Amino acid sequence: MFNRLQEKFSKIFNDIRGHGKISEENISKSIREIRIALLESDVNYKVVSSFINRVKDNALGAKVFDSITPGQQFIKIVLDQLIDFLSSDQKDFNFNKSGTTFLVLAGLQGSGKTTTSAKIASFLKREFNKKPLLVAADLERPAAIEQLRTLSKSNNIDFYSDQSSKAIEVVANSMRYAKTNKNDLVIIDTAGRLHTNNLLMDELKSIITLTSANEIFYVADGMTGQDAVNSSKLFSDMVNLTGVILTKMDGDSGGGVALSVKEVTGCPIKFITTGEGINKFEKFNPDSIARRILGLSDILGLVEKAQKNFDQKNAQELEKKIISNQFNFNDFSNQLKQFSKLGSLAEISSFIPGLKKIKNFDFNENQFKWLEAIIGSMTNKEKENPSIINGSRRARIAKGSGRTINEVNRLIKQFNQLKSLMKKTKKMKLGRFPFKLN
Numbered sequence: 001m002f003n004r005l006q007e008k009f010s011k012i013f014n015d016i017r018g019h020g021k022i023s024e025e026n027i028s029k030s031i032r033e034i035r036i037a038l039l040e041s042d043v044n045y046k047v048v049s050s051f052i053n054r055v056k057d058n059a060l061g062a063k064v065f066d067s068i069t070p071g072q073q074f075i076k077i078v079l080d081q082l083i084d085f086l087s088s089d090q091k092d093f094n095f096n097k098s099g100t101t102f103l104v105l106a107g108l109q110g111s112g113k114t115t116t117s118a119k120i121a122s123f124l125k126r127e128f129n130k131k132p133l134l135v136a137a138d139l140e141r142p143a144a145i146e147q148l149r150t151l152s153k154s155n156n157i158d159f160y161s162d163q164s165s166k167a168i169e170v171v172a173n174s175m176r177y178a179k180t181n182k183n184d185l186v187i188i189d190t191a192g193r194l195h196t197n198n199l200l201m202d203e204l205k206s207i208i209t210l211t212s213a214n215e216i217f218y219v220a221d222g223m224t225g226q227d228a229v230n231s232s233k234l235f236s237d238m239v240n241l242t243g244v245i246l247t248k249m250d251g252d253s254g255g256g257v258a259l260s261v262k263e264v265t266g267c268p269i270k271f272i273t274t275g276e277g278i279n280k281f282e283k284f285n286p287d288s289i290a291r292r293i294l295g296l297s298d299i300l301g302l303v304e305k306a307q308k309n310f311d312q313k314n315a316q317e318l319e320k321k322i323i324s325n326q327f328n329f330n331d332f333s334n335q336l337k338q339f340s341k342l343g344s345l346a347e348i349s350s351f352i353p354g355l356k357k358i359k360n361f362d363f364n365e366n367q368f369k370w371l372e373a374i375i376g377s378m379t380n381k382e383k384e385n386p387s388i389i390n391g392s393r394r395a396r397i398a399k400g401s402g403r404t405i406n407e408v409n410r411l412i413k414q415f416n417q418l419k420s421l422m423k424k425t426k427k428m429k430l431g432r433f434p435f436k437l438n
């Protein structure tokens, strides 16, 4: 979803993580690179300045470079600022506490209003036990009513439309219908419109007034980049929006929009949609979005986990072994077991520096199983002294583990590469093996 930004941040962060010590100059360089990354990813330039200033104040103010883990500390500051940047006080859906809740969806043509209205109905029905009514108030596009009827039907949601010639009349009638039909939530799908269309903008305003709408969401197409931000701003100047929904975030240009919208419009992003299916819809969660934008997935959570799980004493012994070149297959196998306690191997391996450089080291769950099988077929002597594993031993190990000789050869080669890589990285902090975090 945020591929472009993720790639850039991952490069910047790897760079700063790679320094044992960090100077004010390193920090300034990273901050400069973040600025460029954001601008290149289509984040509004004013938003970039404001974000960069916050990071700068915090990073330099906190004297990150004096801390024990400066790289990590810096990343944490960027993450915290980003979360703060994306967060809002009005994060929950605003239900009418004393009666029917009205939600109006507005936006440009084709931005995703109709599909989103069904998604949101389905979400609120599931999560809050609501009885939503979808109202077809788009009388501009001939097929619009049928589109919403079909969506309602296939998702088991109540639907209202009638023959009135004006959208406002449909809405008024739907309010009466909701009462008799006992719908506690009415979602109004409106026609696409430009903010310059006075007639349609007046219509929208009168729908909002008539229903005393509790939520007015602007539906912005995330694929249109800064245009989505600009149009959100134009709408928010004319109508009292309570939130923005970003659609089509499965595309690649959504990152810049997600970062810009709140700062530019003052409206929080409430939901995002990530595909055509009814469930391709999620609540906008600043914490998780920030982590995804920064490509951190959950590295901080992972660090905590790693620190809890990695036995200090083991780690010290291990480091000794690495330095004296005694790292063997038993240690390797132990390390694999440690990894597996932490979660998805594929995810973890992406945080292990150098691992990607080892040819064919596709570190997935299956490979983990057969690595274990191969190591399990070695004798104790072989595990402790990998150098004695000659051709005939390899053939026996292959047979015993049900793998091919080629696979055994590959494992031994990878093991040797890993061993020399670890020796090179012996600077690493104890207790954190094999994560090079700073």
Ligand SMILES: Nc1nc2c(ncn2[C@@H]2O[C@H](COP(=O)(O)OP(=O)(O)OP(=O)(O)O)[C@@H](O)[C@H]2O)c(=O)[nH]1
Pocket: 107, 108, 109, 110, 111, 112, 113, 114, 115, 116, 138, 141, 144, 190, 191, 192, 193, 247, 248, 249, 250, 273, 274, 275, 276, 280
């Ligand atoms: N890839 C992707 N496509 C989406 C998403 N949301 C909506 N679409 C598609 O975008 C197109 C337009 O969606 P609609 O819901 O009809 O948009 P609308 O704003 O109601 O359009 P008008 O009523 O014509 O103004 C449809 O083909 C949807 O399937 C999304 O999150 N991802």
Ligand SMILES: [Mg+2]
Pocket: 113, 114, 115, 138, 144, 189, 190, 191, 192
């Ligand atoms: Mg529509």
